[in-house]
Amino acid sequence: MKSITSSANPLYKELKQLATSAQARRKAGRTLLDGIHLAEAYLQSGARPVLCVASETALTHAEAAAVIRQCQAEAVQCVLLPDGQYQALSQVEHGVGLLFVVETPKAAAPAALTQSAVLLDNLQDPGNLGSILRSAAAAGIRQIYCSEGSASAWSPKVLRAGMGAHFILDIFEGVDLAALMATAQIPVLATSSYATQSIYQADLHGELAWLFGHEGQGVAEDLLQLASQQVVIPHRGQMESLNVAAAAAVCFFEQLRQALD
Incomplete structure (x- = not known):
């Protein structure tokens, strides 16, 4: 699991942009799933994230640690951040310190409205x-x-x-x-x-x-x-x-x- 401790790290800068800028999310075609519930729901849907980002505290949380292990087992890149740096990315108060970077779906609308x-x-x-x-x-x-x-x-x-x-x-x-x-x-x-x-x-x-x-x-x-x-x-x-x-x-x-x- 890659550990990032510097705010000058290019990947951390990219994460900060995704967390704070709608324009950056549109340009990258990616968004953030912030929090354990969204991460678990995403995995349960059968999808896999581009990146799993965890705080140091998340490693001590059983539910979050299980999500991290699943990501590692499925070859998803995982990144570990100090709690302070993680909090600069997250808008979830009192969360466990886990978020996913995922591709934003771009589905084409059906030609006609036929179902509810x-x-x-x-x-x-x-x-x-x-x-x-x-x-x-x-x-x-x-x-x-x-x-x-x-x-x-x-x-x-x-x-x-x-x-x-x-x-x-x-x-x-x-x-x-x-x-x-x-x-x-x-x-x-x-x-x-x-x-x-x-x-x-x-x-x-x-x-x-x-x-x-x-x-x-x-x-x-x-x-x-x-x-x-x-x-x-x-x-x-x-x-x-x-x-x-x-x-x-x-x-x-x-x-x-x-x-x-």
């Missing part, structure tokens, strides 16, 4: 995006389409919020949602506070896609007009609307509830 999916229009917040991915995976929805201007699905913050959902989803970024919706072979539903039909009255059986938009502005008007149907999530109280991640979870699990009836 989530369409995200200019969604900005990494926590919201990660939560939506996690809820979609839990509800059995596999395909995610993100428009230009949405948060990067493979950023470390979104990955942490997704809790491993990325590794069981097909995520497509930079998608022209208008073109996708225009040729969709399944219904596309959008939530709107102005809709007259409740989500609980809508027929959600079969394959369908959900469309969600920017946290403040909502779905762009041109996309909203392309939706097959608009539905509202009824609620009581003084709040004007739900957080987009919460609204998405309600939609996904109402679809699942109807499928299980």
Whole structure:
């Protein structure tokens, strides 16, 4: 296991760039899986990292040590850092000191929308995006389409919020949602506070896609007009609307509830 102790080391400088710069991650086509849970989920998916990075403390943690041994057994390069240098790379507080460098998937979007999916229009917040991915995976929805201007699905913050959902989803970024919706072979539903039909009255059986938009502005008007149907999530109280991640979870699990009836 290679030990790095100098901040001037070229590999350490590269890791620091990946940890702190979205531009560096895009240029390298790589991202960081920060924390033991993501590392284990990645290995369980059958994938292998480019690099395993551990702090000295991680060697004393049984779960982290097991991950390191698995990586070494499968010829994955492993690097050991002093705790202080490791902390400069990690955004996980009170973690065990383990992260992976992985290749960022670059899947081509299907030519047509034919199975249950989530369409995200200019969604900005990494926590919201990660939560939506996690809820979609839990509800059995596999395909995610993100428009230009949405948060990067493979950023470390979104990955942490997704809790491993990325590794069981097909995520497509930079998608022209208008073109996708225009040729969709399944219904596309959008939530709107102005809709007259409740989500609980809508027929959600079969394959369908959900469309969600920017946290403040909502779905762009041109996309909203392309939706097959608009539905509202009824609620009581003084709040004007739900957080987009919460609204998405309600939609996904109402679809699942109807499928299980």
